[in-house]
Every structure is written in C-alpha cells, then in structure tokens.
Amino acid sequence: MKRINYSIKFLCSLMLVAFTFVAFVSCQDDDAVEPNRNLSVDLTSATMRVGNDLVLTPIFSNFTSQQEYEWEVSDSSVIVISNVSRSYEATISAIGEGTATATIRTLDGNQQASTTIETTLVRETDVDLPESITAYTRATVTITPDFNPVDVPTRTYTWSSSQDGIVSIETNPETYEVEIQGLSVGTTELRLSSNDGEVVGTTTVTVEDENDGILKILAIGNSFSEDALEYYLYGLAEAANKEIVIGNLYIGGAQLSQHVENANSNAESYSYRKIDLSGNKTTTNNVSIATALANENWDYISLQQVSQNSGMYDTFVSDLPALYDYVNDRMTDDGVRYLLHQTWAYAQNSTHSGFPNYNSDQITMYEAIVNAYDMAQALIPTYAIVPSGTAIQNARTSYLGDNFNRDGYHLNEIGRYTAASTWFEILFNESVVGNSYMPDAFTPIDIEIAQNAAHEAVQMPKEITELTNYQNAGGDGVITNNVYVNFGNAASSSQWNNLDSFLEGATVPNLKYANGQFTGIELAVSSRFNGVNTNGESQTNTELNMPVDVSGNSFFGNSKAPFSGRLVETGVIILTGFEADDAYDFCFFGSRTATDNRETQYTVIGANTGSSAINTASNNDNLACISGVRPNSSGEITIEVTAGPNNTNSSGFFYINAMRISPQE
Structure with missing residues (x-):
C-alpha cells in the first residue's frame, strides 16, 4: 500500500487557562505533546463511474499543531490516489469496478477518517x-x-x-x-x-474482382523513370501475355522537392507520357500531378529521388512523405501500391556535376543509393523497392563492363532493357529470365545478361551479384567480314555495333558481325568527343546502307573554338585485341545539316597509317575510306577524328556517324 506523507509543524507559545489561574508554558521543541483533535472527510461515501475522478477533502478540528498524515486505499485495482495537495485534498481516480475505501490517518494511527467508494463500469450493450x-x-x-x-x-x-x-x-x-x-x-x-x-x-x-487483368503503373519521376519504363517494359509484358498501361509524369532532372512544390501548387508542369493497352505512346504537355492521378485507376505509383541525391537519405525525409500524402489523399482505390524506384550509380567516367557527392566513385555511389532507399522505404507504406540500380551494377560485372550509359548517367539501350526487366519482375512477380522479347538492336547474349542481372537484383536487391557465366562473348581477334559501328547512341538494328557514349573510356567490349557473331576486338574511346549531334541527314545513298538512326546521329568535336565550355581538337578511338597482322579497310561517314564547309578528316594508325577527308555538311552520299591498315605490334589500331584543312566553320566542327571495318580486298 502506497503511503503519502505530509507534515505541518508549528512552533508557538501556548497559554492554558483553567478556571481562575493562568500557567505560562514556554516554547518547546519537536518532542512537544500532541493535543487531541478530531479528523473527518467531507464525504463518507461516494459513487463513481470508472474513468472519472473525485476530490476528497479532509476536515480538521482545532488544527493548531504540527502533524503528518497519509492517504491509502484498500483496493488499488478499484481506485487509486493520483494527487494530494498541501492541504491533504486527495484526487481519487476510479480505474476498475468494485468497492474500496480511501482513508486518511495520522502516522501514529491515533486519528483517521475514511470514505467508502463504489465504482461502476458502463458496458456496451x-x-x-x-x-x-x-x-x-x-x-x-x-x-x-x-x-x-x-x-x-x-x-x-x-x-x-x-x-x-x-x-x-x-x-x-x-x-x-x-x-x-x-x-x-x-x-x-x-x-x-x-x-x-x-x-x-x-x-x-x-x-x-477489381483486377481487370490490366496492370496500370504511374511514375512520378524524370529521365530516369523515362529510361526504365518508356522503352522496353511494354514489350516484355506483351511477350509474357500481360496487359499493361504505363504512365510517366516527366520533368527532366526533377527531384522530390520539386514534385512536392508542383503538387501543392497544382502546377501543370509535366510532360505526361502514356503507353496504352495497345502499346501506343502519347505525350501530353502541361499536365498536373492531380490530372494524371485521375486519368486511370492506377495499381502502382512509383516515386523516386533525382539521381545526384538518390544516395543522400536526408533528401528523402520530409519530401517523400509529403509527396506520398498528396498522392494518397487523391486516390480513391485503397488497393494502390507504392513503389520506390531505386536509381543507378553513374558510369565511372561520368562528368555529371553530382558525381562528386560520392567522391566520383561508382561503388561509393551505388552503396549510398542502396542504403538511402532502404531507409526511405520506412517513411511511407512502400510495397517494394524496384532495384534498378542493383540490376545495372550486376550487369556491369559481365563482359559488357561499364557500358550501360549513353552519357555517363542516362542509360543506353541495353541499360534500358535491364531496368525494364527489373520492373517486369517487381510488377508481375514473375522471373524475366527466358522472356522472348528481343528488340532488333540486341544479340541473344545481351538479352541474357540484362534479364539475369535484373532477376538477381530482385532476389538480392542490396548486393552486387557477379554474372560469372557472362565474362566472355568469344571471338578470335581476326575480322573476316564487314563490321559496322554506329556513333551517336541512338538505337539501330542488330547488324550495327552501337558506341553509346562519347566519353573517354566508353567501349564496345566485343565488336560483332552483322550475323551477331563476335570478333574478339574491343573498340574504346581514348580521347572524348564533345557530345552527340542529332541533325545528320536522314536520307542517304551509300554502300553502308545506313538506317536513319545511324545517319542522323553523330559524335562531334570542335577543333577551333570552345563549344559548351569545351575545346575538343581531336576525338580518338582505339581498336584492341587483334591476333594477326592482317590488313583492313576502313570507311567513315559523317553528316550534319549545314551550309558551310565542315570537312572532317579520319586518320587510321597501326603498323602503317592512312588518312581521308569528306565535307560532312549536309553530306548524304560521300564516304571517307582508307585501305590496307595493319595492327601494330600490340594488336592495336588507332583512329583519330578532327577537322580537315578545308573546314571553314568558326568552331571547327567535325563529325563521325558511322564506320565500316572490312578485311582488305
């Protein structure tokens, strides 16, 4: 039983008057004799409802000396004393049904007073x-x-x-x-x-049955959701006999805070890309988040952080819940599921301004992204993380290496296929390995790498899985037939090798023939170009028989004056892995719609050297060809691309769209 003690001490002079005489009693210490007095409580009984409080007030008679008192209850499962004031008023709380007494007494037990309290519990009927x-x-x-x-x-x-x-x-x-x-x-x-x-x-x-058989996914994102969702996901779903509608609310470089700001202001700032049930893609500009949310009965909604902040958890903490709250308040279907789209680490040669956030190190960035998304999923009711970043990192362990980006951070075609394969597994809860969808630009081994990288990422989303079965695509280091190379990172047919990035270190790890067989020769950029140009001639008449995606896109440089803050006098490409000293013929095509002279010179250097030039301005039928170049003693051939001597462009622009390598005739 809990005792609550309070003492009131009085030092006084006391005069006792009896009949006709007066006796003087001097002040005494704490051992003075206590006089008798009466003690009672203002209520002798009370009735309370469980959950309510009652205040009991003690009444003292002749309260003239020091004394200590305590309150106690007879059954603490029925009532408890929750507070006692300096004047000993006690607050009684009814906590259970029954009868109990609340008693106040002196510590010596000579005086006490009690209240009997009956508590009643109101039960639902x-x-x-x-x-x-x-x-x-x-x-x-x-x-x-x-x-x-x-x-x-x-x-x-x-x-x-x-x-x-x-x-x-x-x-x-x-x-x-x-x-x-x-x-x-x-x-x-x-x-x-x-x-x-x-x-x-x-x-x-x-x-x-709410599920009409059509899976509907809406991403609120940027170019990273574009890469992952807009190119190959529909084809993968169609090949598996799955019906899907894909939406992407796109703003380039948009981060979570921008989405929140747009949501709160109902800003019509988005490019709304939608792939319908038949695979037809439409783009509607000036769309708000609210409008897109109401456009379909979405099954899944994906949220993501901008790539440079994706490994920084603090950037998720306030904005992710705010965006989720806005979206969820507008969803009429309680069954919608929320996904977090894990972005990927940049290529190691990336020049993105956000790469220094991670010491310009790919693995550091990857690990930071995994950790940030892992923590962020607890901020909202997350159904799943789509581990695209882990899938890309898995794929980089294959013979393809660090060749899944077209500019150091956006995905190239095989990167897009890998990310789409990851989405397929998360959305349909079905392995993507063995899916029959193979666009024309890919070889079977490319598809296997992408699908297995995605599958392993879904199985183990927080760690890199090395694709040990895909370390070498074969080839003997001797080119015995025509090899075609496309510069400009646009998708083309499987007959062409696509060099997707213009940055130093970008490679085609193993050049293939038009029939998909591999040569064993690697092509790499050893000195970067300035960027990609997309204004080449679409209609051409050459023996290369180029599709539009090849002739219309190029890598360019500028040898005379800086452009976009960079002077690129020469772009350099190296071919390695030649196992014999056979001679090869090279033909180059360059084109950019223009009226001045943009002569481009192509020089091929091996054991011997050859050079040729063409005016690439609005070129649609001329090739620059060099015959009979042999690899050097290290099995290498170097190709230098720069402005020719007749180039009159003030910036010295030069271009390379396509190349053919052939055994010497």
Whole structure:
C-alpha cells in the first residue's frame, strides 16, 4: 500500500487557562505533546463511474499543531490516489469496478477518517456495423465498429468469417477496427462477437474482382523513370501475355522537392507520357500531378529521388512523405501500391556535376543509393523497392563492363532493357529470365545478361551479384567480314555495333558481325568527343546502307573554338585485341545539316597509317575510306577524328556517324 506523507509543524507559545489561574508554558521543541483533535472527510461515501475522478477533502478540528498524515486505499485495482495537495485534498481516480475505501490517518494511527467508494463500469450493450460492404481483390477496406453507449469497448471481442478464402482480416485489439483484404471473388458474413456472448454484430462482405487483368503503373519521376519504363517494359509484358498501361509524369532532372512544390501548387508542369493497352505512346504537355492521378485507376505509383541525391537519405525525409500524402489523399482505390524506384550509380567516367557527392566513385555511389532507399522505404507504406540500380551494377560485372550509359548517367539501350526487366519482375512477380522479347538492336547474349542481372537484383536487391557465366562473348581477334559501328547512341538494328557514349573510356567490349557473331576486338574511346549531334541527314545513298538512326546521329568535336565550355581538337578511338597482322579497310561517314564547309578528316594508325577527308555538311552520299591498315605490334589500331584543312566553320566542327571495318580486298 502506497503511503503519502505530509507534515505541518508549528512552533508557538501556548497559554492554558483553567478556571481562575493562568500557567505560562514556554516554547518547546519537536518532542512537544500532541493535543487531541478530531479528523473527518467531507464525504463518507461516494459513487463513481470508472474513468472519472473525485476530490476528497479532509476536515480538521482545532488544527493548531504540527502533524503528518497519509492517504491509502484498500483496493488499488478499484481506485487509486493520483494527487494530494498541501492541504491533504486527495484526487481519487476510479480505474476498475468494485468497492474500496480511501482513508486518511495520522502516522501514529491515533486519528483517521475514511470514505467508502463504489465504482461502476458502463458496458456496451450493442454494436453497429454496416449492413453490407463491397471489397475488392488486391485491395483493402476498413470497418470501425460503433459500440453503444461507450466510445471504447469494455468486453473482449473476436472477428470471424463464415467462408474461408474470401477475405483475410487484421484486427486492432483495442478498438476492434478490422482491415479486410479481398482474396477471391465471393460473399461471406463477418461476425463480431463478445467473448461473453452478450454483444454480437454482423455484416455481409461481397468481394469483387477489381483486377481487370490490366496492370496500370504511374511514375512520378524524370529521365530516369523515362529510361526504365518508356522503352522496353511494354514489350516484355506483351511477350509474357500481360496487359499493361504505363504512365510517366516527366520533368527532366526533377527531384522530390520539386514534385512536392508542383503538387501543392497544382502546377501543370509535366510532360505526361502514356503507353496504352495497345502499346501506343502519347505525350501530353502541361499536365498536373492531380490530372494524371485521375486519368486511370492506377495499381502502382512509383516515386523516386533525382539521381545526384538518390544516395543522400536526408533528401528523402520530409519530401517523400509529403509527396506520398498528396498522392494518397487523391486516390480513391485503397488497393494502390507504392513503389520506390531505386536509381543507378553513374558510369565511372561520368562528368555529371553530382558525381562528386560520392567522391566520383561508382561503388561509393551505388552503396549510398542502396542504403538511402532502404531507409526511405520506412517513411511511407512502400510495397517494394524496384532495384534498378542493383540490376545495372550486376550487369556491369559481365563482359559488357561499364557500358550501360549513353552519357555517363542516362542509360543506353541495353541499360534500358535491364531496368525494364527489373520492373517486369517487381510488377508481375514473375522471373524475366527466358522472356522472348528481343528488340532488333540486341544479340541473344545481351538479352541474357540484362534479364539475369535484373532477376538477381530482385532476389538480392542490396548486393552486387557477379554474372560469372557472362565474362566472355568469344571471338578470335581476326575480322573476316564487314563490321559496322554506329556513333551517336541512338538505337539501330542488330547488324550495327552501337558506341553509346562519347566519353573517354566508353567501349564496345566485343565488336560483332552483322550475323551477331563476335570478333574478339574491343573498340574504346581514348580521347572524348564533345557530345552527340542529332541533325545528320536522314536520307542517304551509300554502300553502308545506313538506317536513319545511324545517319542522323553523330559524335562531334570542335577543333577551333570552345563549344559548351569545351575545346575538343581531336576525338580518338582505339581498336584492341587483334591476333594477326592482317590488313583492313576502313570507311567513315559523317553528316550534319549545314551550309558551310565542315570537312572532317579520319586518320587510321597501326603498323602503317592512312588518312581521308569528306565535307560532312549536309553530306548524304560521300564516304571517307582508307585501305590496307595493319595492327601494330600490340594488336592495336588507332583512329583519330578532327577537322580537315578545308573546314571553314568558326568552331571547327567535325563529325563521325558511322564506320565500316572490312578485311582488305
């Protein structure tokens, strides 16, 4: 029993007058004799409702000396003393049903007074539930019971279903609110019963098939969601007989904070790209987030951070929940699932301004991204992380190496296919390995690498899996047939080798023939170009028989004056891995719509050297060809591209769109 003691001490002069004489008593110390006095409480009995408080006030007679008092209760499961004032007023709280006494007494026990308190508990007598509700497969719905006449039930209850397999239920043990998950189409009666059988409620739940067989995904993102979703996901789904609608709310370089700002201002700032059920893509400009959310009954909504901040968890903390709250408040379907799209680390040769955030180190960036997204998923109700970043890192362990980006950070075509394969597995919960979708620009081994990299990422999203079965594509180091190389990072046919990046260190790890067989020769950029130009001639007449994606795109340099802050006098490409001293012929095509002279000179250097030049301005039919160049003693051939002597352009622009390597005729 808890004792609460308070002492009141008085030092005084006391005069006792009896009959006709007066005796003087001097001041004494703490051992002075206590006089008798009476003690009572303002209430001798009381009735309380559980949950309420009552204040008891002691009454003292002749309260003229020092004394200490304490309060106690006879049954602390019925009432407790929650506060005692300096004047010994006690606050009594009723916590259980029953009868108990509250007593105040002196510490020596000579005086005491009590109050008998009877507590009553108001119990619910009825519960109201909806007569019927409709739930959906892949969705949840919540029922909150209304207990009468109390707010919080006092009895213990159990939910049960009359039919198994129709719904699953999750119950709040305090309020008995129940979350119903539709499992299969059908009808069941849910019953809420008190364990004493006194209170019972029922509702009929009908589960309908919300899933119309069409999976609908909306990304709120930027160019990284564009790379992952807009190119190859539809084809993968179609090949697996899956129906899908894909939406992407695009703003280049948009970060979470920008999405939040746009949401709060209802800004019509997005390019809304949508791939419909038939695979047709439309783009609508000046669209708001709210408009896109209302455009479809989305099954999944994806959120992501901008790439340079993706490994910095602090950038998620306030903006991710804010964006989620905005979106979720506007969703009418409780079954929508939220995804976090994990972005990828930059290529090691990336010149992106955000790369120094990670000491310009790819692995440092990758690990930071994995950790940041892993922590961020707890900020919102995340269904899954789409581990595109891990998939790309897995693929980089193959013979393709660090060749999944077209500019150091955006994905090239095989990178896009890898990311799309990752999305396929997350959305459909089905292995992508063996999916038959192979666009024309790819070889079977490329597809295998991408699919296996994605599959392993979904299985182990937080760590890199080395693709040990894809370390070498073969080839004997001797070119025996025509080899075609496309510069400019646009997709082309499988007959062409695509050099996707103009940056130093970019490679085609193993050049292939038009039939898909490999040569064993690697092509690499050893001195970068300035960038990519997309204004080449679309209609050409040469023996290279170039598709538009080849003739219309090029790498360019500028030998006379800086352009975009950079002077590139010569772009250099090296071919390595030659195993014999056979001689080869080289033909080059360059084109850029223009009216001045943009002569470009191509020099091929091996054991011997050859050079040729063409005016690339609006060129649609001329090639620069060099015959009979042999590899040097190290098995290498170097190609230098620069402005020719007749180039009159003030910047000295020069171009390379395509190259053919052939055995010497």
